[in-house]
Amino acid sequence: MTWVHTWFGLVLGFVLMVCFFFGSLSVFDREIDRWAIPETRFDAQPMPSFDKVLLPALQQLEPDERDYAANMPRLHDPAKGEMTPRTELPVDEYWAYVTHRDPVLSAGVGYGVPLAKNPEDHNHIHKNVTLDPRTGAVLPDDKLKIGSHWFYPMHYSLQLKWKNLGIWIVGLAALMMLAALVTGVIMHRKVFREFFTFRPWKRTQRASLDLHNLTGVVALPFHFFFAFTGLVIFASFYFLPVTSTLLDPLHKQHEIHEAAATGLPHDAAGVPAPMSSVDAMVEEAKRRWAARDMAGEVGFLVMHHVGDANSYVSIYRAGSDRVALVGEGIHFKTSTGEVLSEDPPRTPVSEVNEFLTGLHLQHFEHWFLRWLYVLGGLLGAVCIATGFIFFVEKRKSQHARSGSNGSRVVDSLAVTTVTGMVMAAVGMLVMNRILPADMLGKADWEKAAFWTIWGVSFLHAYIRSAPVALGLFNPAWREQCWGVVVLSNSAVLLNWATTGDHLIKTIFTNTYWPVAGVDLSLIACGVIGAWAALKLARRERGVSVLPKKAEKQADSEAGEVAHA
Amino acid sequence: MSIEVWHSCFYLLLLLKIIIISVYKSKRLIATQMASVQARSNHKLIVSRILAALLGGYAFVWGFSSLGIAGLAALGVDFHEAETGVLMLAFLVFLCVFLWAFASTSVARVWAVLAGGGGLMTLSAWLVQQNMLS
Numbered sequence: 001m002t003w004v005h006t007w008f009g010l011v012l013g014f015v016l017m018v019c020f021f022f023g024s025l026s027v028f029d030r031e032i033d034r035w036a037i038p039e040t041r042f043d044a045q046p047m048p049s050f051d052k053v054l055l056p057a058l059q060q061l062e063p064d065e066r067d068y069a070a071n072m073p074r075l076h077d078p079a080k081g082e083m084t085p086r087t088e089l090p091v092d093e094y095w096a097y098v099t100h101r102d103p104v105l106s107a108g109v110g111y112g113v114p115l116a117k118n119p120e121d122h123n124h125i126h127k128n129v130t131l132d133p134r135t136g137a138v139l140p141d142d143k144l145k146i147g148s149h150w151f152y153p154m155h156y157s158l159q160l161k162w163k164n165l166g167i168w169i170v171g172l173a174a175l176m177m178l179a180a181l182v183t184g185v186i187m188h189r190k191v192f193r194e195f196f197t198f199r200p201w202k203r204t205q206r207a208s209l210d211l212h213n214l215t216g217v218v219a220l221p222f223h224f225f226f227a228f229t230g231l232v233i234f235a236s237f238y239f240l241p242v243t244s245t246l247l248d249p250l251h252k253q254h255e256i257h258e259a260a261a262t263g264l265p266h267d268a269a270g271v272p273a274p275m276s277s278v279d280a281m282v283e284e285a286k287r288r289w290a291a292r293d294m295a296g297e298v299g300f301l302v303m304h305h306v307g308d309a310n311s312y313v314s315i316y317r318a319g320s321d322r323v324a325l326v327g328e329g330i331h332f333k334t335s336t337g338e339v340l341s342e343d344p345p346r347t348p349v350s351e352v353n354e355f356l357t358g359l360h361l362q363h364f365e366h367w368f369l370r371w372l373y374v375l376g377g378l379l380g381a382v383c384i385a386t387g388f389i390f391f392v393e394k395r396k397s398q399h400a401r402s403g404s405n406g407s408r409v410v411d412s413l414a415v416t417t418v419t420g421m422v423m424a425a426v427g428m429l430v431m432n433r434i435l436p437a438d439m440l441g442k443a444d445w446e447k448a449a450f451w452t453i454w455g456v457s458f459l460h461a462y463i464r465s466a467p468v469a470l471g472l473f474n475p476a477w478r479e480q481c482w483g484v485v486v487l488s489n490s491a492v493l494l495n496w497a498t499t500g501d502h503l504i505k506t507i508f509t510n511t512y513w514p515v516a517g518v519d520l521s522l523i524a525c526g527v528i529g530a531w532a533a534l535k536l537a538r539r540e541r542g543v544s545v546l547p548k549k550a551e552k553q554a555d556s557e558a559g560e561v562a563h564a
Numbered sequence: 565m566s567i568e569v570w571h572s573c574f575y576l577l578l579l580l581k582i583i584i585i586s587v588y589k590s591k592r593l594i595a596t597q598m599a600s601v602q603a604r605s606n607h608k609l610i611v612s613r614i615l616a617a618l619l620g621g622y623a624f625v626w627g628f629s630s631l632g633i634a635g636l637a638a639l640g641v642d643f644h645e646a647e648t649g650v651l652m653l654a655f656l657v658f659l660c661v662f663l664w665a666f667a668s669t670s671v672a673r674v675w676a677v678l679a680g681g682g683g684l685m686t687l688s689a690w691l692v693q694q695n696m697l698s
Contacts, residue, residue, distance in 0.1 A: 004666050172618075178659045228655060235651040242629045243647050246686065250634065250693050254643035347642070349649040356652070 005183035008176045010391060010410070013384045015158070015173040017417040020384065022155035023226070024377030025147070025425065027362060027370050028521075030102040031514035032147030036432045037139075038499045040104050041515060045133040047098045047105070047298040050278035054096050054107060057136040063089050063111045063125045072113065075123045080115035089125055090114065092268075094303040098133070100320040100365050102148075105133040120252070120267075144443035146428060150450075156230070164238060170230075171239050177227035184216055204473075204539070205393035212386035215379045222376040223383070229360035232353070262341050264331055265310035273309040273335040281332040284339065285315040289328060299326040303334060312340055320365040323358035381418075388414035392468065400471035408469045412462040412476070419480035420457030422529075426487040426522065427453040433494035457483075473540050481533035488526035492519050609671055617665035620678030625658045627685025634692040 025032065034041050048054060068086045076083050093110030110124035130139040144150060153159060160166030195217050198210045216223070236243060243251040259266035282298055289296050299318025305311040311334035316326040329343040346354060358364070362373055388410060396407035431449035435442050457480060464476040495515070496502040506516035632650035637643050665674045 001663075001666065004663070175655065175658060175662065178655070179662055182659065182663060231655045232652055235654065236647060240626065240629050240651055240654055242626065242633060242651075243643075246630050246690060247634055247693055249697055250637060250643065253697065254637075258644075347645055349645045353648045353652060 001183040001186045005180050005187060006391070009180045009384075009387055012173040012176040013387055014413060014417050015169055016177055017381055017384050017421065018158060019155050019170055019173060019230075020377050020380040021421055022151045022425075024374045024381070026152040026155055027373045027377070028514075028517065029145075029147030029152045030099075031517055032151065032429075033145040033149075034103070034514040035495065035518040036146040036429065037143050038437070038501070040132075040139070041499075041501070041512060042103045042134075044100050044103045045098070045105075047096065047282070047301065048133045048136070050096070050282065050301065052279075053133070053136040054131070055094075055278070057129075057131055057138065058094050058107060058109055060138075061109050061127045061129060062087055063109075064127045067125050067127070071125060075113045075116050075121075075125075077115055077117040084114050086125075091306045092124060092304075094306055096131075096301045098297075098299060098318065099363055100318070101363070103133070104139060105131045107131050143437075144432075144446055146432060146446065150428070150447070151425065156234070167234060167238050171234065174227040174230045178224060181216070181220060181224050181227075184213075185220075188213055203393075205390060208386045208389040208393060212383055212390055215383040215386065219376045219379045219383075223380050225356075226360060226376075226380075229356045233357050233360060262331075264312055264340060265305065267310070268305040268308040269310040271309040272307055273311065275307070275311070275334055276337040278303070278313055278334075280337055281313055282315060284332070284337075285317075285330045288330060288339075288342065289317055292328075294328065296321070296328075306334075309335060311335065319358070319363055323364060324354045325358055325361060325363050327354075385414065385418050388417075396468055397471045400469060405469060408462075408465045411468045411474050412458065412465045415461035415465075415474060415476045415480060416454065416458040419477065419484055419529075420454050420461065422525065423457055423480060423483050423487055424450050424454035426484065426491055426525065429491045429522075430487055430494060433491065433498050473536070475540065478533050478536040478540065481529045481536065484529035485526045485533070488522045488529065492522050495519060613665060613671050613674065616671060616674040616678060617662050620675055620682065621658055621661045621665060623682030624661050624678040624685075625654050625682070627682035627689070628657050629654045630689030631685040631692070634689040634696070638692050638696055 063086050065086065068089075072083060072086075089111035091109055092112035094107075095110070096105060096107040098105050106128065107130075108126055108128035110122075110126055113123035113125065116123040130141065130145075131137065132139060150159075156167060156170055157164070158166035158169060160169065195214065198207075198214050200207045200211075202210075231239065256266065278301075282301075285298065286295070294317070296317045297320075298315055299320075300314075300316040302314045303311065304314070313332045313334050314329050315332070317328040319325045319327060324346075327343070327346075331340045331342070332338065333340050362370065392407045392411045392414065396411075399405070399407040428446050428450040431446050432442075435445055439445075460480070461474065461476040464479065465474045468474050492503075501510075501512070501515050503516060503519055506512045506519065629650050632653070633643070633646045636646035636650065661678060665678065668674050
């Protein structure tokens with residue numbers, strides 16, 4: 001079990017560092033979006049009027065060119081006739097989504113595919129947009145939402161899109177996390193005592209193992225829960241698509257039964273029909289929720305089979321005050337506005353699943369709990385990082401004697417996934433502030449900055465890691481800490497310079513916590529970086545003066561470093 | 565028998581399975597020490613064991629999920645419920661068989677149980693589905 005823990009932990013630990021760190025950032029991903037796109041620094045709004053704001057905006061849209069090029073050939077059956085041009089695809093679906101966390105609104109259109117290979121499937125070419133809910137104006141999509149469209153997908157897909165390889169790698173890493181937690185507990189049976197053991201004054205090998213055990217145990221349920229629910233969230237779509245492959249026939253049979261049972265038409269009728277007031281439907285939905293003692297706002301709205309006699313609108317309640325993301329759907333007939341059905345209360349199994357995934361995705365409004373999530377995620381990252389450090393510390397003396405490069409490689413990779421990753425994330429924010437707001441292709445520059453900084457960090461870490469092959473510390477740790485300090489403070493200052501939003505303004509005079517929070521976090525990051533760099537300098541000075549003592553220390557289990 | 569009784573059976577089996585798995589895991593604690601020593605001695609054997617744990621484990625879990633969902637659906641449980649419930653269990657099963665793959669003293673046995681069992685369960689699921697559709 002130790003072998004499994006060490007080697008699977010080492011190899012997949014690098015992936016898990018990315019998941020935990022960017023997962024922690026994702027708790028506040030929309031707030032990071034606000035920081036990165038200053039035009040969206042306003043307060044969250046409830047869902048605006050569909051009739052007056054959303055519908056006009058959605059009707060202006062056209063199918064996305066890239067989606068059309070990629071998917072139309074796959075969905076259209078050439079034997080049945082010519083492929084419909086992109087601009088002539090019929091509208092089949094409208095949707096809109098709001099959350100208390102985001103001032104901007106996500107909306108989109110699903111266009112139907114005439115003459116499709118499988119007409120019973122949901123054949124859609126999409127166009128998704130971000131709207132300003134106050135006016136219905138479309139916000140240009142080449143302003144990269146650094147939080148929700150970079151850091152967040154990074155944590156579950158590593159931005160590796162080819163055949164969803166990234167999602168599979170993260171899935172494997174999540175499973176290994178579960179195995180590492182269980183084997184970790186098996187290896188250290190004295191779990192309760194280790195909760196209280198941390199001896200930072202001891203040599204690095206002992207201190208790092210103490211911290212590794214402590215951070216692992218303190219948030220053990222958290223770590224297990226997040227790895228497990230991460231797998232569950234993607235289970236039916238990616239990891240175990242049993243019901244869309246082997247059991248697809250049964251699945252389709254069930255869908256037809258369900259459609260018949262709920263009275264919601266699965267297919268369009270082919271008969272055109274008018275659209276009545278959706279705002280009136282929203283009012284009715286709110287009235288019904290209030291009558292059930294759960295007054296709330298609309299979270300998600302979908303109109304199916306647009307323009308058809310079978311068209312219906314599904315309105316879901318926003319889940320800001322509960323764990324489930326959206327729920328209590330009420331379905332209306334579009335042409336008349338009458339209620340077709342209300343979603344029944346969830347069954348126990350669905351309730352459990354919704355609860356688990358809802359806790360992971362964390363869309364509820366509870367600020368203290370959100371910060372605890374960040375703390376838990378960072379503890380997980382510390383756990384993995386101290387694992388790397390312990391691995392290197394335990395082996396570097398024997399590698400120095402045998403001439404092996406192993407410790408050196410692992411140490412460089414560790415630096416890259418700790419300080420390097422932080423620098424890349426912060427550096428991306430710096431790049432975001434340096435480049436002009438309406439620059440074309442700004443998103444590509446920001447992504448390039450991210451990958452370049454991370455790559456340079458690895459090169460720097462490896463080049464500077466020669467001392468590790470001699471059993472000493474890698475100075476790259478200290479140097480990259482200073483890199484973090486410089487970048488973090490630059491980001492805050494650049495925010496001030498380019499937007500005029502400094503901390504006095506965002507905390508006191510014109511309070512806007514999303515931006516204040518990001519600025520304060522960056523400053524805290526810089527402070528921790530500086531403290532770490534100074535501490536590392538002191539520890540390095542202590543060891544390098546007495547190389548002989550360092551060797552003796554590696555041999556004896558209970559030795560302590562003697563300071564000059 | 566009514567749906568409620570089948571549902572209770574489902575939850576009972578679930579509970580039983582969790583108990584059995586925990587008992588099984590605690591017994592393995594002793595075997596792990598001996599097994600890990602053996603694993604280090606042969607390089608090819610280690611690779612085989614890792615592949616058995618990952619690929620064999622996946623096959624086993626695939627079979628477990630398919631048979632679980634199809635089986636429950638055949639017993640009258642709502643399809644969506646069956647899918648949701650079984651997939652949640654599936655990863656816990658994967659974790660257990662993965663650890664067992666390293667704890668077991670024989671790699672051949674791991675392959676037989678995981679790949680073989682997975683194949684058998686998948687086939688059974690397909691047969692159940694065929695039965696239900698006709």
